[in-house]
Amino acid sequence: MRRGKTDALLSVRGVSRRFGGVQALEEVSFEVRPGLIKGIIGPNGAGKSTLFNLIAGDFPPNVGEIWFNSHVITGLAPHAVAALGIARTFQTTRLFEHMTVLENVMVGRHVRSRTGFTGSILKTPGARAEERAVQARAGEILDLFGLDRYAAHSAGDLAFGIKRKVEFARAVASEPALLLLDEPAAGLNIAETRELSSLIATVKNLGITVLLVEHDMSLVMNISDEILVLNEGRKLIEGAPRDIQRNPDVISVYLGEDECSSSAT
Amino acid sequence: MAARRYIPLAIFIVLLAVVQITVSLAGANYYLTQLTMSLYYALIAVGLCLFMGYAGQVSMGHAGFFGIGAYVQAVVTTSNLLPFKDAGAVRFLDSIGFLIHGKTTLGQPVLYVSPWLALLFALLITVGIAFLIGVPVLKLKGHYLAMATLGFNVIVLTLVLGVKPFGGADGLSGVPPFALVPGVAVSGRFDARVGNYYIAAVLLILGIVVAMNLVRSRVGRALRAIHGNESAAGSLGINTSRYKLYTFVLSAVFAALGGCFLAHYNAAIGPSDIDIMKSVRFVAIVAVGGMDSIWGVVYSGIILTFISLRQVFQSYDEIFFALILIVVMLFSPRGFFRYEYVKNALGKLRARLRKERAG
Ligand SMILES: Nc1ncnc2c1ncn2[C@@H]1O[C@H](COP(=O)(O)OP(=O)(O)OP(=O)(O)O)[C@@H](O)[C@H]1O
Ligand SMILES: [Mg+2]
Numbered sequence: 001m002r003r004g005k006t007d008a009l010l011s012v013r014g015v016s017r018r019f020g021g022v023q024a025l026e027e028v029s030f031e032v033r034p035g036l037i038k039g040i041i042g043p044n045g046a047g048k049s050t051l052f053n054l055i056a057g058d059f060p061p062n063v064g065e066i067w068f069n070s071h072v073i074t075g076l077a078p079h080a081v082a083a084l085g086i087a088r089t090f091q092t093t094r095l096f097e098h099m100t101v102l103e104n105v106m107v108g109r110h111v112r113s114r115t116g117f118t119g120s121i122l123k124t125p126g127a128r129a130e131e132r133a134v135q136a137r138a139g140e141i142l143d144l145f146g147l148d149r150y151a152a153h154s155a156g157d158l159a160f161g162i163k164r165k166v167e168f169a170r171a172v173a174s175e176p177a178l179l180l181l182d183e184p185a186a187g188l189n190i191a192e193t194r195e196l197s198s199l200i201a202t203v204k205n206l207g208i209t210v211l212l213v214e215h216d217m218s219l220v221m222n223i224s225d226e227i228l229v230l231n232e233g234r235k236l237i238e239g240a241p242r243d244i245q246r247n248p249d250v251i252s253v254y255l256g257e258d259e260c261s262s263s264a265t
Numbered sequence: 266m267a268a269r270r271y272i273p274l275a276i277f278i279v280l281l282a283v284v285q286i287t288v289s290l291a292g293a294n295y296y297l298t299q300l301t302m303s304l305y306y307a308l309i310a311v312g313l314c315l316f317m318g319y320a321g322q323v324s325m326g327h328a329g330f331f332g333i334g335a336y337v338q339a340v341v342t343t344s345n346l347l348p349f350k351d352a353g354a355v356r357f358l359d360s361i362g363f364l365i366h367g368k369t370t371l372g373q374p375v376l377y378v379s380p381w382l383a384l385l386f387a388l389l390i391t392v393g394i395a396f397l398i399g400v401p402v403l404k405l406k407g408h409y410l411a412m413a414t415l416g417f418n419v420i421v422l423t424l425v426l427g428v429k430p431f432g433g434a435d436g437l438s439g440v441p442p443f444a445l446v447p448g449v450a451v452s453g454r455f456d457a458r459v460g461n462y463y464i465a466a467v468l469l470i471l472g473i474v475v476a477m478n479l480v481r482s483r484v485g486r487a488l489r490a491i492h493g494n495e496s497a498a499g500s501l502g503i504n505t506s507r508y509k510l511y512t513f514v515l516s517a518v519f520a521a522l523g524g525c526f527l528a529h530y531n532a533a534i535g536p537s538d539i540d541i542m543k544s545v546r547f548v549a550i551v552a553v554g555g556m557d558s559i560w561g562v563v564y565s566g567i568i569l570t571f572i573s574l575r576q577v578f579q580s581y582d583e584i585f586f587a588l589i590l591i592v593v594m595l596f597s598p599r600g601f602f603r604y605e606y607v608k609n610a611l612g613k614l615r616a617r618l619r620k621e622r623a624g
Contacts, residue, residue: 056500082502090500096493099486107490111502113483117511120482121475127482134483174501 008067009034009209010055010178015064017050024050025061026233032178037200037210039224039241041217043253046230048213049091052180055211056088057081069177083111087176089167091183091213097156101147101166104155105138108173112137138173145169145199161192168199178209185216197223221245229253270481273560274473281466285459297458299574300567301530304465305523307566308472310550311559312519317548318557319480320512321492322403325544326414327520329421332539333394334387334521335528339437340430341383342529346376358382367441380443380451380529387525388518395517399510418541425536436535443529451529461530468526469563472519476559479515488512489557520547542583546573549590 008031017025025047032038040048054061055068057078066074073081087108096104113134119127142148145165150158155166164184171179181200185193197219204210214220220227221241229236229244231253237244244250288296313327346364349355355376358364363382367375402413425431432438442452450457451464479485490498491505499505528534550569554562569586572578578585 058496077504078496078499079502079504082500088500090497094494094497096490096497098493099489103486103489107486107498107501107503110483110487110490115483117479117484117515120479120484123478123482131483170501 007034008032009069010211011067012051012055013065013067015051015054015061015066017047017054017059017061023233025054027064028230028233028235029064030228030235030238032209032211034177034209035204035207036225037204037212037223039220039227040211040213040230041215041220041227041244042230042236045232047233048230049182051230052088052182052211052213055081055180056086082174082176085174085177086180087171087174087178088180089164089171089182089184091186093160093163093167095155095163095167095170097154099155100151101153101155101158102135102138102142102151104166104170105141105147105173106134108141108170109134109137111174141169141173144202145172146195161188164188164192165196165199168196172203172206172208175206176208178211179203180211180213182213183215184212185214185219193219270477274470274477277473277560277563278466278470281463285462289459294455294458297462298453299571301458301462301465302527302574303567303570304462304469305527305530306547306550306570307563308465308469309520309523310547310554310562310566311469311472311476312516313547314551314554314557314559314562315476315479315488315519316512316516317551318555318562319485319488319492320509321488322509322513323407323411323548324414324513324516325411325541325548326398326416326418326421327516327547328539328541328543329414329418330391330395330517330520331524331543332421332425332534333391334524335534335538336425336431336437336524337387337390338380338383338525339440339528339534341378341386342380342441342443343437343439344378344430346378347374350376365441377441380441384443384525388521391517391521392514395514396510399513403506403509403513415541415544418539418544422536422540425539432535434536436533436538437528438533440528440532440534442532443526451526453530453532465526465530468522472522473559473563480557480559484508492557542586545583545590546586549586549593552590552593 010032012031013029015025015028016023028047028051040051042048053059055066057073057076057080060075064074065072068084068086071084073084096107099107113130115127115130139148139151142151145168147162147165147169150162150166155163158166164187168181168184184200185196188196193216200210200212200223212220212224224241226238227241227244228238229250236249236253237247284300285297288294288300309327309331313324316322316324346355350359355364358378359376363379365377365379367377369375398417402410402417405413426433442450442454444450445464449460449464451461453461480488487498487503487508490501490503491508495505524534550566551562553569554565573582573585576582
């Protein structure tokens with residue numbers, strides 16, 4: 001049996017994925033070391049979200065393997081990947097709109113609790129105690145994110161920026177080892193982006209490793225420990241933020257894309 | 266907080282008693298027959314509410330599960346085992362008290378399986394079939410799922426009509442009373458009407474409590490999450506296909522349980538009880554009740570079934586249910602009898618009264 005002996009938390013090895021005629025990812029390999037924030041940047045259509053979907057188990061890669069905590073996770077269903085400690089947010093927010101903010105975050109505790117059908121129906125003392133613990137922990141997470149005053153609000157009624165924050169809080173509630181954030185700053189105003197940046201730092205301090213896809217360059221450059229650049233499905237370069245900013249290839253990719261990215265923001 | 270949950274339950278119990286007492290005092294006990302049947306149908310609707318309103322799926326085949334319960338119960342409790350009384354299995358069941366020695370109306374001795382054992386058997390078969398059907402079918406969504414479950418209902422109906430022991434077009438009759446405890450039996454006897462009304466009420470209340478506990482739990486939250494956004498639910502570690510499957514099976518058990526008891530209560534079961542229009546009816550009841558409102562579904566189940574059994578619509582009964590389904594879908598897809606609607610209306614009324622008093 002092959003061993004994935006490495007000090008990386010996540011290791012993506014030669015992963016490719018095609019959709020019909022589109023080669024969304026081609027031979028992408030990289031590692032994420034624990035405790036760091038790794039930024040992923042690249043023009044629209046570079047394959048960033050596809051990469052997240054592959055890691056999260058939405059669909060398998062055509063070629064390549066993904067290792068997490070020295071387990072192969074390629075081919076696992078999303079819920080199984082989540083159970084191993086990977087949480088995510090989506091590029092377009094996916095909240096449970098008819099549930100309250102507190103309930104949304106309580107769903108985030110799913111992998112950290114275990115009451116099943118029988119325990120729920122019989123309302124066993126264990127089930128009750130667990131339910132109280134889930135609610136208490138979700139309340140703490142809401143406090144941490146400054147969302148406590150929205151606890152009883154229906155998630156569907158919230159302003160856009162708050163919705164994004166709830167989705168972030170819901171993912172953090174599962175206390176994952178690895179958190180995938182797909183363009184968390186998209187659509188946020190300057191104040192909200194600043195708050196997001198400090199929340200990501202807070203999450204890092206909780207010991208959660210973060211993989212961050214982001215178009216907001218100042219955010220991603222300031223907060224990331226390392227950066228990976230994707231372009232047209234391929235890895236262009238990987239390195240420290242200051243080296244990436246100066247890299248001529250990166251500059252030319254982004255200059256060529258200048259109109260696109262400025263119209264997108 | 267916890268006590269407030271039980272207020273609707275207390276109200277419901279009081280209402281049930283008030284209805285019975287009023288009906289009996291008015292000397293109109295014949296109403297109790299239809300009311301009792303309505304309570305059993307409401308139980309089925311509560312189960313379907315879990316699958317539709319909470320897990321956000323659809324089943325147009327629950328009359329099929331109702332039929333499996335009722336028919337298995339009827340076949341098992343009406344098969345005379347006397348000719349096989351020397352077979353090892355029959356002797357064993359007899360020795361542990363699971364067989365009943367009785368007499369036909371003509372006074373001939375017969376040997377029947379105890380309804381309790383039949384019930385266990387019927388529910389196990391239902392669970393097995395629900396798993397077998399659920400695993401492939403629940404991969405589908407929306408209309409596809411509706412079509413596939415409808416197909417299941419058609420298969421059950423066709424089998425019942427075609428397989429001889431199920432009685433064909435005549436169905437099965439002569440289902441004996443089901444003695445739950447000595448002196449208390451599920452049966453349609455005239456002098457047992459009041460007792461049977463309360464048997465059905467107790468079963469329905471148990472079903473409501475099971476459903477309420479389930480929806481207010483980690484599992485219920487997971488189901489609503491699946492309903493809200495299946496991919497997000499999966500990304501948070503919810504095994505969406507397993508939760509949908511278990512809920513499907515549980516709702517099938519509710520339907521089968523209703524079928525088992527009704528088979529004893531009516532002493533009969535026939536193919537017209539399990540055709541696809543009955544499945545449409547269950548869906549209509551859940552839709553009117555507000556999909557994810559257990560109490561709404563309880564009341565809509567009782568009221569609509571009762572109206573229908575009173576033959577208010579005569580031969581237009583099926584049209585009535587199809588029509589209300591269309592109306593609900595067009596004008597109020599989240600149902601009519603929603604608690605929040607009542608609450609909002611009361612709130613508005615209160616605000617207006619306050620204003621009038623102030624002004
Ligand atoms: N599920 C899918 N089915 C078909 N094509 C897809 C699918 N997901 C992604 N693609 C295609 O793969 C390519 C990469 O898309 P992806 O969403 O990964 O890009 P991205 O880097 O996240 O872009 P953006 O910055 O716009 O979010 C695009 O051409 C896209 O159209
Ligand atoms: Mg993307």
